[in-house]
Structure formats: structure tokens, C-alpha cells
Amino acid sequence: MPEILKIGFLHLTLVDLIDILIVSLIIRQLYIWMKGTIAAQIFLGLMFLVLLSFVSELVNLKLLNWLLKFISDVWVLAFIILFQPELRRLLMLVGNNPLFRLIFKPSVTAVIDEVIEAVGEMSQKQIGALIVIPRQTGIRSIIETGVPIQAKVTKELLLTIFFPKSPLHDGAVVISGDRVEAAACTLPLSAQSRIGNFLLGTRHRAALGLSEISDAIVIVVSEETGTISVAEAGKLIRGLSPEGLRKKLLAELQAEDKSPKEIFEEVSQSE
Numbered sequence: 001m002p003e004i005l006k007i008g009f010l011h012l013t014l015v016d017l018i019d020i021l022i023v024s025l026i027i028r029q030l031y032i033w034m035k036g037t038i039a040a041q042i043f044l045g046l047m048f049l050v051l052l053s054f055v056s057e058l059v060n061l062k063l064l065n066w067l068l069k070f071i072s073d074v075w076v077l078a079f080i081i082l083f084q085p086e087l088r089r090l091l092m093l094v095g096n097n098p099l100f101r102l103i104f105k106p107s108v109t110a111v112i113d114e115v116i117e118a119v120g121e122m123s124q125k126q127i128g129a130l131i132v133i134p135r136q137t138g139i140r141s142i143i144e145t146g147v148p149i150q151a152k153v154t155k156e157l158l159l160t161i162f163f164p165k166s167p168l169h170d171g172a173v174v175i176s177g178d179r180v181e182a183a184a185c186t187l188p189l190s191a192q193s194r195i196g197n198f199l200l201g202t203r204h205r206a207a208l209g210l211s212e213i214s215d216a217i218v219i220v221v222s223e224e225t226g227t228i229s230v231a232e233a234g235k236l237i238r239g240l241s242p243e244g245l246r247k248k249l250l251a252e253l254q255a256e257d258k259s260p261k262e263i264f265e266e267v268s269q270s271e
């Protein structure tokens, strides 16, 4: 590759320039996302160390180079440990990128459509149902109380599970992404036994109970009345229409698609 720039010991080829341009763009974008947050200060410190160690390697300052390498290794590890939840969400965000989603990920709306159709039909036919959509809070211990399913969410699958004669109809279904993770799961019961004049049965108390200890959204269809309710953040919203439920789910689940900057801002606020 022919050299296009030569300054002292620096011999740059076109590939080197493209390389530098790509790395600069990545660093710039990361910095824009983190600007104004504590993560940005740590990131800048890390970049400074990387730059210093690059220069010291170039001019062959062995001891300084060893020291800087050691410090920057520890710094990278500390950065990963400190910002592990945010980095995980950033990676999920990459996965949520429309281009990426087009290739790998089903849209949230496709899953919501299947759920709404099933819930609408169960409401009409007065088939009792309990559907959990977890968000950030892990609910592995709840999933483990049920029967693993690991199948794509479809209206037919949900109707089959909650069909009253099905061995899996008792308990809750947990949905994760576009999969039904498990059925017949046991949820923790809320201590509340009534909301105003409405006496809560165990299905509604179970929905409310999980929403009190996690950020999951729990959909309930009453077997007695066909009423559709949603439990979220310790509150039960009753009497939703399927369309109302769709709007609620879209608002809640699409709001998950935060920008990287918002994720890092959340970190700063929690510090």
C-alpha cells in the first residue's frame, strides 16, 4: 500500500487513514451518547490513557508503556463492571436497531398483535388468562415455577394454553421477546384483596402481586366477566378494550426503545 503521508517516524497509508477515521467516528459517537454524564468522564480518562500508551509505545518508553497498559486494562474492566447494566442495554439497543431488527428481530408490534387477538377472543368467550410481559426486572424464579414452552407467540398458542381443559391453563404465561417462555407459572399474590368496591380474586391478586415487585406488565382476562385488566407498577387498570390494551402495550413496550444518550443519562441520575 503506497504511503500518502510521512511525518518523521509516521508513515501513513490510505488504509491507516481509513482506520483512524473509523475509530475516531466510533469514539466521537460514544462520547456524544455519554456527554454530560459520569460515564463520559470515565470514558475520557480511559481514552487519555489509551492515547498516552499509544504514544509511549511509539517512542518506546517501555516502563511507562507497561504501567499505562496495566492501568488501562484495569480501567476497561472497571468501566465494564460499573456500567454492566447500561452496556447490556446498549447492546440490546443495537439489536433493536431497525436494520438489525429487520434481519434478526421480530417487531414488538407483531407480538402485541398476537397477544391482543388472543386476549380479545378470550375476553369474548370468558376464558380466564394471565399473561406476563417482563421488562428490566429479571423474573427467572417465577418462570421456573412453570412449564417451559419456548415457542413463538401466536394467538393460537395462547388460546390453546388457556383453553379451560388444557393441563397448562392454570397459572400465568410468561412472554419474553417473541417467545412464550413458560406456562402455568405461579405469581406472588398481592396483599390487597380489594380495589374500591371491587373484590380481587386470586387471578387479579396474582397479577397485582407481580407488578408490585417488578416492572413487568401483567394482562388479566377475567373468567367470570371477560373483563380485560392490566397490572403495572402495583396498579390495576380494569375494563380495557382490546384496542385500549394495544395502545397501552405499544406505549409501554415501545418506550423501551430509549436512545443511548437517555440510557447514560439514567445512569448519571441514579448516581
Ligand SMILES: Nc1ncnc2c1ncn2[C@@H]1O[C@H](COP(=O)(O)OP(=O)(O)OP(=O)(O)O)[C@@H](O)[C@H]1O
Pocket (backbone or CB within 6 Å): 128, 129, 130, 169, 170, 171, 172, 185, 186, 187, 188, 189, 200, 201, 202, 203, 204, 205, 206, 221, 222, 223, 224, 225
Ligand atoms: N398465584 C397465582 N399465580 C398464577 N395464577 C394464579 C395464582 N392464583 C390463582 N391463579 C389463577 O387464577 C385462577 C383462579 O382465579 P379466581 O377466580 O380465584 O380469581 P379472579 O381474580 O376472581 O379471576 P376471574 O375473574 O377469572 O374469576 C386459578 O385457577 C389460576 O389459574
